[in-house]
Amino acid sequence: MKKLGSWVVLVLITAVVACSGKESSETDSGKLPVLGHSYINEFEMEGKMVKDTIYHKIADFSFVNQVGTTITNADVTGKVYIADFFFTTCPTICPTMKAQMLRVYEKFKDNPDFQILSHSIDPTHDTQEVLKEYAERIGIEDASTWHFLTGDQEKIFEIGQTSYLTTAMEDQNEPGGFLHSGAFILIDQQGRIRGLYDGTKEDQVNRLMNDIPKLLP
Amino acid sequence: MRCFRWILPVFGSLLFACQGSNKPDSEKGLADIRDTKVMQYAIEGKTIYENLCANCHGLDGMGLGRLIPPINGADYFKEDIGRTIRIIKNGQEGSIIVNGMEYNGVMPANPKLTNIEIAKLTTYLYNIWGESRGVISPSTVEKYLNEKGSN
Numbered sequence: 001m002k003k004l005g006s007w008v009v010l011v012l013i014t015a016v017v018a019c020s021g022k023e024s025s026e027t028d029s030g031k032l033p034v035l036g037h038s039y040i041n042e043f044e045m046e047g048k049m050v051k052d053t054i055y056h057k058i059a060d061f062s063f064v065n066q067v068g069t070t071i072t073n074a075d076v077t078g079k080v081y082i083a084d085f086f087f088t089t090c091p092t093i094c095p096t097m098k099a100q101m102l103r104v105y106e107k108f109k110d111n112p113d114f115q116i117l118s119h120s121i122d123p124t125h126d127t128q129e130v131l132k133e134y135a136e137r138i139g140i141e142d143a144s145t146w147h148f149l150t151g152d153q154e155k156i157f158e159i160g161q162t163s164y165l166t167t168a169m170e171d172q173n174e175p176g177g178f179l180h181s182g183a184f185i186l187i188d189q190q191g192r193i194r195g196l197y198d199g200t201k202e203d204q205v206n207r208l209m210n211d212i213p214k215l216l217p
Numbered sequence: 218m219r220c221f222r223w224i225l226p227v228f229g230s231l232l233f234a235c236q237g238s239n240k241p242d243s244e245k246g247l248a249d250i251r252d253t254k255v256m257q258y259a260i261e262g263k264t265i266y267e268n269l270c271a272n273c274h275g276l277d278g279m280g281l282g283r284l285i286p287p288i289n290g291a292d293y294f295k296e297d298i299g300r301t302i303r304i305i306k307n308g309q310e311g312s313i314i315v316n317g318m319e320y321n322g323v324m325p326a327n328p329k330l331t332n333i334e335i336a337k338l339t340t341y342l343y344n345i346w347g348e349s350r351g352v353i354s355p356s357t358v359e360k361y362l363n364e365k366g367s368n
Binding site: 089091092093095096098099102134136137138139175200 | 271272273275281282283284285323325
């Protein structure tokens with residue numbers, strides 16, 4: 001009987017040891033890549049050739065948030081932030097994106113180095129007042145972490161396409177009149193893209209929530 | 218020592234017996250439906266729900282803040298099957314009160330949905346999350362769509 005007991009314990013321990021360690025996959029360790037087109041800049045410094053990698057960065061922007069504050073690159077420099085593109089009357093993927101973004105918000109909202117920028121691609125309709133009500137209705141009471149941005153539509157489309165490498169355009173064939181991706185784009189303290197995630201899929205948003213702490217101090 | 222042999226099977230069967238009945242109403246889904254005819258409709262109804270409704274109302278039917286009302290446990294939904302059917306087909310705009318909370322959004326119409334599809338969808342919704350209203354047939358759907366209700 002005693003022998004059997006020790007057997008059981010041994011088997012159990014082995015099982016436990018075998019099963020732990022499976023958790024740490026490659027995505028849990030190591031650094032996040034820098035995404036977008038980069039190039040090597042060579043220049044001469046003190047008689048030596050120096051190679052410097054220039055990474056794709058988010059261009060300068062200036063938009064207005066739901067409480068009327070102007071938000072520019074200066075407000076997110078030195079911070080980790082997530083960008084996405086939506087519109088308040090969107091009948092398709094936006095509610096799902098917002099439900100998922102709320103999960104991210106709840107987890108990181110108290111971190112002063114973390115921000116969310118949600119750009120409206122229908123800024124004519126989505127005025128500051130409309131965005132304020134929208135934010136309040138999904139339970140975002142202040143604009144300290146999550147900014148809902150409006151501004152010049154061309155500028156918003158442009159920064160979506162060229163800086164955030166995502167789709168955002170007017171398209172009359174789409175329900176709601178706009179074509180946009182559901183991407184959540186993860187940006188580091190220097191304005192570089194460190195991850196792209198489908199904001200409509202829970203597992204990808206889980207991956208995002210797993211990646212954010214890798215960038216935070 | 219002997220009594221231990223008893224414990225496992227007894228415990229196991231207890232666990233099985235409790236499954237389902239122990240769930241809170243808000244978590245009762247397709248798997249908890251016991252009626253075969255309802256199940257036939259509800260299986261396809263679930264697919265329709267996931268394709269057309271879940272983006273906004275959520276897979277769990279809980280809605281989104283004060284922006285999109287819940288269906289799961291919603292008084293407004295339970296109150297009037299006919300109204301629900303008309304909203305699904307024709308959409309809805311303006312201020313409504315759901316579980317004491319005011320919502321003022323737009324639900325798009327679904328003019329392409331057939332009566333049989335609406336029947337399957339509503340049979341699903343009215344037999345999960347604590348509801349068990351049985352089959353809602355295409356002819357019932359037709360009758361409600363021809364009625365002039367509050368929608």
